[in-house]
Amino acid sequence: MTLKKPVISADEAARLVKDGDTVGMQGSGGGVSEPTALIAALRRRYDAEQCPKNLTLMHATGLGDKQGGCGTDLLAVQGLVKRDIAGHLAMAPVMGKMIQDNQIECYNLPQGVISQLFTAIGARKPGVITKTGLGTFVDPRIEGGKMNKITQEDLVEVLNLKGEQWLFYPSQPVHVAFIRGTRADEQGNISSDQEGSILEGIGIAQAAKASGGVVIAQVKYTVKDGEILPHNVTIPSTMVDYIVVDPAQKQTCLFEYDPSISGEKPVKLAEMPPEPLSIKKVIGLRAARELHEGYVVNLGVGIPDQVAAVASESGMVDRLTFTLEHGIIGGKPAAGVIFGVSHNPRAIISEMEQFNFYDGGGLDIAFLGMAETDRMGNVNVSKVGNLLSGCGGFINITQNAKRVVFCGTLTAKGLKCKVGDGKLTIEQEGAVPKFVENVSQITFSGAYAAQVGQEVLFVTERAVFTLGEKGLTLVEIAPGVDLQKDVLDQMRFAPAVSPDLKLMDTSLFTE
């Protein structure tokens, strides 16, 4: 079949990238919706020719599988990349190490902002103006999203508009769009029918078009005109310059194709094996008590996985709507590196549209992980010691959801507990306290939350805290633990203790 749109090889596509270009890349963790063949070809070209050099990468989510099998780690070599403008970083540890070693400049900006920025660039607007990021490390009065000391240029500004403060994220050209779908018809219309998400592919394509750049779409199959119904086109041919066919394209880098993730064939969630009782499950069970029928919910990476697990075990999953910032509505979010797709999604929309909904206050509740929390309720997940995660959707979600529940253990690194018989027994304390005097990076601003009157809860395996204007208040402790020795002595600040301190429900600690 001859396509009317030029079909080129991945290696030919890599030759379209010039020194100093900004490459907008679609994809999320685990190779989901990622044009891996294009990224790998870029690396091959660089290894062979030391060209192109000094690229800027721009991607809303974290691309990679933590093993170097896909994503931006494929490009982690001195000279190829000068700057990484990323929503999330944890999936690409080799690139993360180069950033920490000051070999690559890095801006970590909110995932929603980067995805919306692609649309703004596409429409030749000046940039994104939003409150998202105010009071966090992205705010230029704090760190401006700069992740190391060689990152100097200011990419974020404070704006005063009609008496209110906003953050301004200016537009910049995108010279190359690396995007992906499942099928291309002869005209070059792209569908995403076997993908777990469509992410910001159309936004990146529009940004490159408006910048006079080139749009290269990787697909698995080509089909005749008419085989993709107009409603199923996710990126129209008008926004595509070249097609690259990769018959080896997998839905994720973990497996070939799971039809429950594209929504083609639902799986019976009740038949998924239940999670064994553990401290992480206790946190999930306690946090899930905050769910109410009809809620629209977002779940972050890490321990919040457990909220999805317990909600599906109890059947609650059918009475609320889990969503993921990647554009997924309904179903049960998948755990691990493929975070960002769900089993049995009801709808898959673009990431930009999902973030518009989130920024507009569409979430009733959000459950997020936490690495460090301080007295004032600031939370750090983005940069902890030598763990460079990035914020992902965390800032958009936590600043805009009506209620936020942070889920995490009270201490990290080596915590061992026994859960059963209605109580918690701490067998070995974690070496690192997670409730610290000052967080090392502000991914969530407790002061901003207090200012906007947001309802915030911190759920750990042994204690539950609320957030108010004066900071954290301890409101519940686990049966079996000692308030002073196991809770207060394991925190690096003294929280207020509610006069009405309650025991966490013993059923949470019972198999």
Ligand SMILES: CC(C)(COP(=O)(O)OP(=O)(O)OC[C@H]1O[C@@H](n2cnc3c(N)ncnc32)[C@H](O)[C@@H]1OP(=O)(O)O)[C@@H](O)C(=O)NCCC(=O)NCCS
């Ligand atoms: C912060 C984050 C790493 C916590 O992960 P988690 O699995 O929920 O929680 P854990 O406490 O078990 O942390 C996992 C590991 O991180 C490390 N860690 C967590 N907190 C730490 C701290 N304060 N200091 C050092 N290491 C820490 C530890 O190695 C820990 O495992 P271990 O205690 O078994 O050694 C996780 O929530 C994250 O990556 N967040 C990123 C941003 C985000 O949430 N985005 C959501 C939208 S995309």
